[in-house]
Amino acid sequence: MKQVIISLVCLLATSISFEEQATVLACPGDNTFTGSTSTDWGTSSNWSEGCVPADDGGAITGTITIASNCVVSSGNSANYTFGSESSLVIEDGITLTNNGTGTWSIDEMKGNGTYCENLPISGSLKPGEDCYGGLHPAFSEFNSSNVTIYVSGNNVVIETNGLPDHTSPYWADTNPLNIDPVCTTEAQMSPGDIDNFNGSFSLTIPIEPALAANSSSTGLGAIGIARSGSVIYNDEEGPNVPLDNAVGSLDCNGAHTGPQSYHYHLEPVAWSEDDQNLIGVMSDGFFIYGRKCQSTGTYPTDLDASGGHTSRTQHCSEEHYHYHIENELYLNEYYILFPGDYQGTPNGIN
């Protein structure tokens, strides 16, 4: 089950540009949020100058530094503009959470801290214009025990041990995540335990993936990496062998073992069931989400033939292309995870 922080979009406060506007501080000049009394932005004693930055109609001059975790309360409707004469600095390891309803325009955000704005986004602040400026915020959802993700040059490298992070009858009996089969049976299960496979995979994708001139079909084997750590397969079980023949072997997450590792074919209900949760990343670099989209809160109606569209997600307020699990029943009870085609350029998962 997702935690409540799913309703926040967070981004690192580095090299992010926002459009400019005009405002002033009642308390002009440099000011630092020290949090000496509480985490509340609106409490004067939490500020080094003993006054709260106020919205009185001109550009803020000076540097506003957030040196302690800070929350703009939902009752705060103040408007702020950080233009060319000022900057907002969020210090490393510090989070500024904006639950306010005012309009914030920030020309430049500095520091290595994190800015979170409660969704839906209000006002003119559009954080996340640079979601693809480095590691996309969605990568923070991947299980870091199984998956290592880093930027290398103009690429992102995703390395996984191939293991899932949830229960399955495909774990060896000795594994604490082993459960008795519910959606399959011992007799129908594919041979091999998760533990028996060397499922390590590596995928290298561009930092900012692009739509290709032509779509391309998915192949057998791994076509994406799920956030759990295990890989994603398409809707076939072998060369010209439809998944129908193997569906009885799938566990409740639409996954089974072989030939190289545990892999998903269907909606992985361990962490996404009829919702907008992140599923993983496909080999063309585009993310795939559950059957609903955060931009509308329901099933998208503008999907292309691959289940993709361009819209906002919970990870970025800018609109970017991404896929969804399509809300179309398969065999009257399942949802195929990603039959294809790729709308970007696929990369090897080896």
Ligand SMILES: [Zn+2]
């Ligand atoms: Zn399979």
Ligand SMILES: [Zn+2]
């Ligand atoms: Zn969407």
